[in-house]
Amino acid sequence: xxxxxxxxxxxxxxxxxxxxxxxxxxxxxxxxxxxxxxxxxxxxxxxxxxxxxxxxxxxxxxxxxxxxxxxxxxxxxxxxxxxxxxxxxxxxxxxxxxxxxxxxxxxxxxxxxxxxxxxxxxxxxxxxxxxxxxxxxxxxxxxxxxxxxxxxxxxxxxxxxxxxxxxxxxxxxxxxxxxxxxxxxxxxxxxxxxxxxxxxxxxxxxxxxxxxxxxxxxxxxxxxxxxxxxxxxxxxxxxxxxxxxxxxxxxxxxxxxxxxxxxxxxxxxxxxxxxxxxxxxxxxxxxxxxxxxxxxxxxxxxxxxxxxxxxxxxxxxxxxxxxxxxxxxxxxxxxxxxxxxxxxxxxxxxxxxxxxxxxxxxxxxxxxxxxxxxxxxxxxxxxxxxxxxxxxxxxxxxxxxxxxxxxxxxxxxxxxxxxxxxxxxxxxxxxxxxxxxxxxxxxxxx
Numbered sequence: 001x002x003x004x005x006x007x008x009x010x011x012x013x014x015x016x017x018x019x020x021x022x023x024x025x026x027x028x029x030x031x032x033x034x035x036x037x038x039x040x041x042x043x044x045x046x047x048x049x050x051x052x053x054x055x056x057x058x059x060x061x062x063x064x065x066x067x068x069x070x071x072x073x074x075x076x077x078x079x080x081x082x083x084x085x086x087x088x089x090x091x092x093x094x095x096x097x098x099x100x101x102x103x104x105x106x107x108x109x110x111x112x113x114x115x116x117x118x119x120x121x122x123x124x125x126x127x128x129x130x131x132x133x134x135x136x137x138x139x140x141x142x143x144x145x146x147x148x149x150x151x152x153x154x155x156x157x158x159x160x161x162x163x164x165x166x167x168x169x170x171x172x173x174x175x176x177x178x179x180x181x182x183x184x185x186x187x188x189x190x191x192x193x194x195x196x197x198x199x200x201x202x203x204x205x206x207x208x209x210x211x212x213x214x215x216x217x218x219x220x221x222x223x224x225x226x227x228x229x230x231x232x233x234x235x236x237x238x239x240x241x242x243x244x245x246x247x248x249x250x251x252x253x254x255x256x257x258x259x260x261x262x263x264x265x266x267x268x269x270x271x272x273x274x275x276x277x278x279x280x281x282x283x284x285x286x287x288x289x290x291x292x293x294x295x296x297x298x299x300x301x302x303x304x305x306x307x308x309x310x311x312x313x314x315x316x317x318x319x320x321x322x323x324x325x326x327x328x329x330x331x332x333x334x335x336x337x338x339x340x341x342x343x344x345x346x347x348x349x350x351x352x353x354x355x356x357x358x359x360x361x362x363x364x365x366x367x368x369x370x371x372x373x374x375x376x377x378x379x380x381x382x383x384x385x386x387x388x389x390x391x392x393x394x395x396x397x398x399x400x401x402x403x404x405x406x407x408x409x410x411x412x413x414x415x416x417x418x419x420x421x422x423x424x425x426x427x428x429x430x431x432x433x434x435x436x437x438x439x440x441x442x443x444x445x446x
Contacts, residue, residue, distance in 0.1 A: 015368065023053075024382075026131075045081065045108070046079050048072055049077075050078050052073050055068050075357075080108055083111065087409065093341065121401045126387070128384065137325075143373075144314030145322075151168070152180060152312070153312050153313035154311040158220070164209075167310075169211075174188035175191075186216070190253070195248065196250060200213050220307070220309065221240075222305055222306055222307035225301070225303035228287075231303060238273070239272070242270045245262075259301065267284065278418050288340075288353055296339070329380075357439065
């Protein structure tokens, strides 16, 4: 292969790694800062705050005696508190602890009161959740909330144009059905069939006019799922699928029906993109998707997400709207993760639903290539996942430490060092197994 042919390959690899490192560094920095700042407020002294592992590339000592550093391997980080035997706070450095006075021991993780240790450990995941809520809220406020009326903001480019519709139109009826709100508008779109034309009654400049336009939910790619057949085939956001295997397609529901009917067979798609037509071939994949009532079902999917034919007009969203919505988003990520994990354990869905470091890096690169807003949103999703994962009651993780503290509170004394060491070894084995399992999926799953 010529060197010129390798440039796109290495370019994509560099982009993927760079996006992954940026996303992970933000999430880890916030997580570890949670441990650091709450520990400091609780009187526990941090000796080292490290972003990354391995050889130190840069460091400085602050006035409180904490060394801040960036290390060569940017795939994690840690805070080492006074008296810790290692970066995982998995045990006390007995030589250091024995040399400290009673007052000095109070400023170690192992000599601090139980409540201070628990708060310091819990702060990492909590800060991840706070980051997610702040990011989700910021994105929602930036893009605003839809107006109460069904008002056209910006019309998307469509083959055949937008008919007689214009930006600023308030849609009053779809094919004769009144649409006083967005729910009614979407419901009317679900009832559309055929190849058009579709009729709209709109309010424009104080007058009501009848116009023709695209279907409410056209066969347009408003979003593309990660690691999907669509993204591998080269489909992009904004593409409009005009035909599948030679059959004309106008509605998103028609496209869904054609994919379901094909049962995974390769499909030839006629795609309209920026005024030109091209043909792509893809093979739908069996995909485990959440059901409305809970659980999962397997269906053939190509990985396209649809929406309406225009960007809605928006208004400034209030904090009382966006913060609860952001919190619900965090909760949805957690509950969906729990549901997926349970269904994998019970073998109701494929093990391939769990990705390892390679899969997460690939997904991060794909999202970053779709634009900064999507990348920022994805960082918030990953931050929630990292915070949630760290709360698992596994030794080595924050959740495992909290279990130790709960047992200490119940017994009135800490567990013996030997017991803690055994538990840490078991926890390390579990963590290594999960990482290996994810990497195996990355290398063997389609």
